[in-house]
Amino acid sequence: MVDFSIEPAFQAKLDWMEGFVREKVYPLEYLYDYDKDAPYDITNAGLRKIIRHLQKEVKAQGMWAAHLPEHLGGQGFGAVKLTYINERFGFTGFGPVVFGCQGPDSGNSEILAMFATDEQRERFLAPLLTQDVFSCYAMTEPQGGSDPTNFRTTAVRDGDDWVLNGDKWFASSANNAAFLIVMAVTDPDAPPHGRATMFIVPTDTPGFEVVRHIGLFCDRRGEGGHPWIRLTDVRIPDSQRLGPVGEGFKVAQSRLGGGRLHHAQRTVGRVKQMIDMMGERALSRSSYGETIATRQAVQMDIANSYVEYCQFRLLVLHVAWMFDQQLEHGREGRKMISAVKAAMAKIAQEVTLRALHLHGSIGLSSEMHFGRHLAIALHEGVADGVTEIHLANVAKVLLRGYKAAEGHFPTDTLFKRKAWAAERIAPLLAEVGTTLEESRADMDHLQPAEKF
Numbered sequence: 001m002v003d004f005s006i007e008p009a010f011q012a013k014l015d016w017m018e019g020f021v022r023e024k025v026y027p028l029e030y031l032y033d034y035d036k037d038a039p040y041d042i043t044n045a046g047l048r049k050i051i052r053h054l055q056k057e058v059k060a061q062g063m064w065a066a067h068l069p070e071h072l073g074g075q076g077f078g079a080v081k082l083t084y085i086n087e088r089f090g091f092t093g094f095g096p097v098v099f100g101c102q103g104p105d106s107g108n109s110e111i112l113a114m115f116a117t118d119e120q121r122e123r124f125l126a127p128l129l130t131q132d133v134f135s136c137y138a139m140t141e142p143q144g145g146s147d148p149t150n151f152r153t154t155a156v157r158d159g160d161d162w163v164l165n166g167d168k169w170f171a172s173s174a175n176n177a178a179f180l181i182v183m184a185v186t187d188p189d190a191p192p193h194g195r196a197t198m199f200i201v202p203t204d205t206p207g208f209e210v211v212r213h214i215g216l217f218c219d220r221r222g223e224g225g226h227p228w229i230r231l232t233d234v235r236i237p238d239s240q241r242l243g244p245v246g247e248g249f250k251v252a253q254s255r256l257g258g259g260r261l262h263h264a265q266r267t268v269g270r271v272k273q274m275i276d277m278m279g280e281r282a283l284s285r286s287s288y289g290e291t292i293a294t295r296q297a298v299q300m301d302i303a304n305s306y307v308e309y310c311q312f313r314l315l316v317l318h319v320a321w322m323f324d325q326q327l328e329h330g331r332e333g334r335k336m337i338s339a340v341k342a343a344m345a346k347i348a349q350e351v352t353l354r355a356l357h358l359h360g361s362i363g364l365s366s367e368m369h370f371g372r373h374l375a376i377a378l379h380e381g382v383a384d385g386v387t388e389i390h391l392a393n394v395a396k397v398l399l400r401g402y403k404a405a406e407g408h409f410p411t412d413t414l415f416k417r418k419a420w421a422a423e424r425i426a427p428l429l430a431e432v433g434t435t436l437e438e439s440r441a442d443m444d445h446l447q448p449a450e451k452f
């Protein structure tokens, strides 16, 4: 049974969210400097006070950390409901922090919940869940992100300790994090997916260093939240290893599925924002005496964007439903997560470009935020696995369900299909007492033999 209705009590919460996000969360984006990573800046006491105050309202509404199960302080809503929540604040940079489900902490809290020891949970997960600290997930390295078998950061066992050395790149939030979850090679000679292990590294550990602050291309140089970091002889006890030795990739995989879906859910909200901006613009500009909204080319862009938005939203809801049915694991689940990830990158880029274009010069100017919108849209095709790899995953799984045609000609070649149909229909003809000739079938059911 497919039912698109939303139960009234939950709808009331969503209605509250609409007003709250528009009136109290979205404005922060225009007053606090996102280049300086404002939502995550724990040193800005004034801003933290505002954020804490807003978080109290979220908690009072029972909407805090909606991605987490109840035993971890979340709401246990499940992924479908999370879609309705994430799409409502997805267009704001501050939304995730105010609602307690910002990346990379959301994924990190999930893997800590799954793999951490009791001691690790108390020390690292508990303060993360109350947002007393932020965290970072450091996997990508300067020499390569898409292929984890290229990673060179090492962790070498020394008595009860591990000693880590290496550079990590685009380590989001490392500049504001209390700790990092680091993937390091522990056995370079093992098969590719058994080489790495995860470690929890507090950022006050001697040997941790931010080499350079890196932002997106819309940020000011030397600012932004995705630093290049270095670990030099960083010594940590074995009690800070997260999960079994050699199972770093398994730990990584278990955080990425949910994270990709959360991004897609927020992208639904961002795409809708772009369409809203296009609508206003189309009705506000005129050309040769008529609004540009009357021009078919403009209508096509708006309508195509809306149709694609509806299709994408349904795909996201379907994959969310798969999560709720615990179907996200296994081959089919991974195929659909890759599908949603690739679709997200495409729609984010195309609709953002259309919206920018419709705004003409002001869209390209520094008087609007299209530089940021575009950077965020483009990042969807790179972070958490580049689009090519996700599409290849979709194709690989899909192709397992097919086999090559017999002979040189496609199965749907007419002479093959006619012979096949004649064979199928023969019992029916016999039953009703007729022949192909008598029923005047238009067919040449003799299949030429293939010789070469």
Ligand SMILES: Cc1cc2nc3c(=O)[nH]c(=O)nc-3n(C[C@H](O)[C@H](O)[C@H](O)COP(=O)(O)OP(=O)(O)OC[C@H]3O[C@@H](n4cnc5c(N)ncnc54)[C@H](O)[C@@H]3O)c2cc1C
Pocket (backbone or CB within 6 Å): 104, 137, 138, 139, 140, 141, 142, 143, 144, 145, 146, 147, 169, 170, 171, 172, 173, 226, 379, 382, 383, 384, 385, 386, 387, 388, 389
């Ligand atoms: C905003 C943002 C935030 C990020 N946050 C984090 C974070 O918190 N932690 C973290 O560890 N990483 C993070 N990353 C890094 C991200 O995961 C990597 O950028 C990503 O894995 C790609 O790696 P790369 O940048 O080295 O690109 P490369 O791997 O060098 O790929 C570059 C291009 O090569 C092509 N390509 C590569 N491999 C293939 C292939 N197999 N088939 C076909 N084409 C291919 C694609 O066109 C691809 O875009 C973040 C990135 C961004 C942009």
